[in-house]
Amino acid sequence: MSASRAIDVPRALPAEVDVIVVGSGAAALTGAFAAANSGLCVLVLEKSSYLGGTCAYSGGAMWLPGNHILERDGVEDDVETGLTYFRATVGDRTPRDLQEAYVRTGPEMVAFLADEAGFLADKMSFPDYFEAPGRAKPTGRAIGPTPIPSARLGAALDVLRPTAAADKFGRDVARAELHGGQSLIAQLLLALDGCADVDIRIECPMDSLVYENGRVCGVRAGRAEIVARLGVIVAAGGYDADDARRRSLQGIAGGGAASTPVGINTGDALDAFTAVGADIDLLEEAWWAPGIVMPTGRATFLPIVQGGIFVGTDGRRFADESLPYDRLGHELLEQVHRLGADATFWWVFDSRDAGAPGICEPPLVLEEFTADSEWFHTAETVKELAGKLGIDADTLAATVERFNKGAADGRDDDFGRGIDDFGRFFGTGNGSNPALIPLEIGPFRAMRLVLSDLGTKGGARIGTDGEVLRPDGQPIPGLYAAGGSAASVAGHVYPGPGTPLGSGMVFAYRAAKAMARARGGARTPEVATR
Ligand SMILES: Cc1cc2nc3c(=O)[nH]c(=O)nc-3n(C[C@H](O)[C@H](O)[C@H](O)COP(=O)(O)OP(=O)(O)OC[C@H]3O[C@@H](n4cnc5c(N)ncnc54)[C@H](O)[C@@H]3O)c2cc1C
Structure with missing residues (x-):
């Protein structure tokens, strides 16, 4: 091929x-x-x-509203609705004709790839990232390539x-x-x-x-x-x-x-x-996201947070952790600009799940982390964990207690976690608000969280x-x-x-x-x- x-x-490049x-x-x-x-x-x-x-x-994933694969897979969508949503979210930061060229060409390009290259794809279940007119509900409008056997590629x-x-x-x-x-x-x-x-x-x-x-x-x-x-x-x-x-x-x-x-x-x-x-x-922009620092010192992409809370070194939360990742990334960016480029953040969670309560790409493997290292800490109580993180113990304990109280009522009065469809869609809690799960079961864990991105x-x-x-x-x-x-x-x-x-x-x-x-x-x- x-x-x-x-x-x-190696051979000479063409002239x-x-x-x-x-x-x-x-x-x-x-x-x-x-x-x-x-x-x-x-x-x-x-x-x-x-x-x-x-x-x-x-x-x-490819965001291309109104394409034939979405229609084939039973997703109700069309180009005009997609364009309405795109305009509502992007506003006039980029020219209208550019926005239209993107959204209106999507179906043509997908059809071209399917017809001329036999390109295979399927709908993906992943909601749009904003509550705005034209948001595709309930499962979004992305498509993803169908898996293929690697043998087809040959050498x-x-x-x-x-x-x-x-x-x-x-x-x-x-x-x-x-x-x-x-x-x-x-x-x-x-x-x-x-x-x-x-x-x-x-x-x-x-x-x-x-x-x-x-x-x-x-x-x-x-x-x-x-x-x-x-x-x-x-x-x-x-x-x-x-x-x-x-x-x-x-x-x-x-x-x-x-x-x-x-x-x-x-x-x-x-x-x-x-x-x-x-x-x-x-x-100044990137496709922002929270990232978790792996023991190698490099970050992995954390697109979906299902449990735990994010805190700064002041022991307080600063955002709805269940937001779509770029919005959560913008929250982190604001913290970084406020506190300085070297500010430290932690993802604190309990032991309810065997692993970390979120979806990472590549996946997090807890066994790869050494306890009480630069990137990961574990302790029997929240206060003990706070000590290891250099956070005031009473403040972190109060933060967790307040979050847990709200979770029991299905409410996050501080940041509205679970109000947006995205958080609820991926939520795994059993209560009235699936995005809210209390932190109750020790040992408690903390992973180093960074402002990351998928590219500039x-x-x-x-x-x-x-x-x-x-x-x-x-x-x-x-x-x-x-x-x-x-x-x-x-x-x-x-x-x-x-x-x-x-x-x-x-x-x-x-x-x-x-x-x-x-x-x-x-x-x-x-x-x-x-
Ligand atoms: C974990 C992860 C998951 C993601 N998931 C999604 C997703 O599902 N959907 C989505 O839309 N986006 C996703 N993204 C983002 C998306 O992958 C990137 O936005 C996209 O790949 C950028 O495309 P690109 O062609 O600009 O750059 P790249 O894909 O990085 O390709 C650029 C290429 O150019 C080469 N290059 C650089 N300089 C030169 C040069 N001077 N001469 C020749 N070649 C050069 C590089 O080596 C590289 O191969 C994800 C990103 C990550 C990291």
């Missing part, structure tokens, strides 16, 4: 292609496939030795980035079947396998863009300068792993270690865009076809951006599960289609024999 060509003996795609996450590969399927000659450049980027770590499995559990945390993860983002990348690689004119290179970073006479006409990679006759789609992620940039732009510490994406996105796209005069936006959101400002804009709003000819390299269409919020992947794929798809149109219409795709 095409992807296996990437692990062939000229129609389209260069930088990166190999879902946005990049969707753009590459849409371009190649239109008969264009495509070169994909990937910096690392794996294909898939952060998408390979992800759940693979390319060796270059598909492993799951986060294996790649970042060194766990032994069975890979007979590919799930979530792994399946998404695998299915896109299989789609590219059916295209004649695609060349995929690993360990081949874009160093800079070739910019001449006011347009981008190619890419520099090592000693090579490759011409892109129609354009370059940069989908090379954000600057998640650039600690210095994140500290200065976002006022946070931890950067790469606290961030959950692959640790390789250091802002190459941002540097390349800046060098050619692109307008840059949303640098700032990048090149784009138009409706993913074209990169200058500060005056004019496009830079030949340059397109998608995924974490583009300033997010979602602005300051995270409307629903799968917005990052869904929007990234749509704008890369639109960019490819725009280039195919510029070329003079799509050619009949050539299909290589397998």
